[in-house]
Amino acid sequence: MKGVDGDKKSVKNAYEIFLKLRNIEPDNALIEAYYGSTLALLGRDAVQPLEKADKAQEGLDSLNQAISMDPNQKEIRMLRANVCLRLPESFFHCTQTAIEDYSFLLERYKKDPSYLTNTQVRGIMEDLSTAYKNVGKLSEANEVLQRLKQFTSKKK
Template sequence: MAEKKSDQDRLAQALKHHDKAVEGNKKAVNEAYIRFNKLRMTHYSNPLIEAYYGSTLTLMGRDMPDTLEKMYRTKQGLAALDRAVAWDPHSSMIRIMRGKVCTQLPEDVFHRTQLAIDDFMTVLNALQITPGLITQQQHILILQDLIVAYRKLGNEIAANEAKIQLDLLRK
């Protein structure tokens, strides 16, 4: 039982560093990477750990000054996120994470915006079957990201439909 507790503590610390990294803390990116990499070694094929590891790698890519290194880290991160979704395709948390990462990438380089839309729509469709699957705040954030993604691809009609859903949700 003590080992499980320490695993939970290690995961909690890794998540804390990941959250700081998302906010732009460059030191936290490296700490999150180290911690998730260690967790991956002891929890091989854990989809959630793999997803956070992938997200962390894309954050490392974000902060790299060298363009080739930036691309390499980001592609590694995307591969890890894709593995996580393949291992657990019904995980809303993992789908949201990959969708969020893909939405923030330049479409002309990575061509992942449609995948982000697919991930967000998978979660929204699951929400219709399982009300309460995600929080209202998560629902709002998904719709906001969906609007951005549709506009990135030039689909103003779908973006407007998502905006209507967002406005209704906020009422």
């Protein structure tokens, strides 16, 4: 979390740890996802534009690989959605992937309310609304915000 919050040294340390773990357990989807997430953070922190783009794309590729290894894993879906939402849509065109992941998580939650915490549901709905706005789907964004208001009022 320190890396997500901007600590570049923590990002490098996390990357090195997940690289080692990935070599030890190449078939572990969750490790692959965290490895991809650290690559995306390395891209965020890179100085050279080409390195930024390359690392971010490598991170996306690893996150997509993790999903193909375990498509129902909640944590992997959350990681990929969060990375996709924060990458520039004009360059990476992956906001739709974030929408799909957030929608997947909310569908699972509908079937099993213990699948996500209330805090996770609120965060996912806020991010889903943002994702819809980012791709110009304002009516969908507003619909999600209305559902969020209903959810929040029920949970009080």
